[in-house]
Amino acid sequence: MQAEERQAKIEAYLQRSEFASLEELAQHVGVSTSTVRRDLATLEAGKTIRRTHGGARSLQPSKSDEFVFNVRDTHQVAEKERLGEACAALIQPGQNVIIDSGTTCFHVAKRLDDKVAQIITNSLPVANLFSASVRHEVHLSGGVIYPRLGTLVGPHAVETFSRMHADVAILSGSGISSEGIYNSHALIVDIQRAMMAGAAKVIFCLDHTKFGRRSTFFPQCCPIRVVCESPK
Amino acid sequence: MQAEERQAKIEAYLQRSEFASLEELAQHVGVSTSTVRRDLATLEAGKTIRRTHGGARSLQPSKSDEFVFNVRDTHQVAEKERLGEACAALIQPGQNVIIDSGTTCFHVAKRLDDKVAQIITNSLPVANLFSASVRHEVHLSGGVIYPRLGTLVGPHAVETFSRMHADVAILSGSGISSEGIYNSHALIVDIQRAMMAGAAKVIFCLDHTKFGRRSTFFPQCCPIRVVCESPK
């Protein structure tokens, strides 16, 4: 990859996540931190971004930062990053994946990069993440936007997934106990069922706060038990 | 292969992928890197591309430049704002509307505010605009994201609109002549047909640059003639 392409990629990445660390950017574009530093210096000269300690931030904030989940996502961010990393490692290059909505799944999506070419999702933030990429084919489910989460829900969304197939589905949940996996919205549970039915392999991504916790509604009925483990 | 043919091939390749390495291009056209270098030098002299370290980049990234969606686009922004204002004024409060993709329609969406409660769209930027609002019910069509436009296209998107009904549909186009309204993309035309079929009233929103201009492809076949006029 050449310098300009890399810089464009960095700029695009920053516009979506507002702020990114040097390490994160280096990994995203696949070069050393030294090179990212130089790129950031160039971009800063072009007034498109601003460098900060430990990374950089976009001057023209993204459209997707209105989503509350990005804003309130400041704690446990390190754990979720690791979780995303670990979960992305379970994906084989070239597979097509279904990605659920939610912060945890969003972090997985950030780590997928060029590993996957086909992405099926009902998450607006995930769609925004890949919307500018010519290397990805992103299939967004139809449906009604659930305000502030940026998730597409409703019969239309369910139908989309019941008609599609993927190698892997990456799902999130709000609790897990010996009885199964829980989620807190009936509408989302319906969609998850369709996602599971349409995928050869299902990965649930849950951070440590979800363990042993039963969420308010709707235990998830599924025969699969996959745990995405993140080193503490 | 002839030199000119090769150069045309390189140019086309670059317009699709924006960036390409020397190696990539050499492989694509089946010649040595030396030859590609010479071709790039020739093309650069013709101002169609720009060489970079390790490859080249296209100067006109997309042929249908008018369709590259850019929210922070400063081009004719004042006119589009007025157009959006004028067009939004044609909507009765409480109506539900279908909104097409494209910059012009995006400006209409910005002016809708609380006037409408139900919005049906295939535009990712429009969806993002209302995604945080609890006062709007936004129905996003399914489909595949057309890169860089943020538009959902494909059979899934067409199907969504053919199954929905709205009071008004706000559409955009890339040209209008006595023969009809043009659009530059077959995939988008399919969707627009479905949008028109599903709406009681259709409004086409076109800025002055589109008048008397026939776009490259696909004249729009519709019996409706509504002009959204913007004072000069």
Place this chain on the structure above:
DNA sequence: AAAGTTTTGGAAGGTTTTGGCAACAATTGC
């Protein structure tokens, strides 16, 4: 068919870019 012209592929040498390292500055935790 032979000589001349153009184009092509490859190699040598100079230039830019990259990645890592050490010294310095900023931030954090106590």
Place this chain on the structure above:
DNA sequence: GCAATTGTTGCCAAAACCTTCCAAAACTTT
């Protein structure tokens, strides 16, 4: 307010890349 941690700058060697040149191949002209 001080030590520890983390990030930054400047620098150097290695790698990648570009330019220039040359000989072979392909095409034209005679």
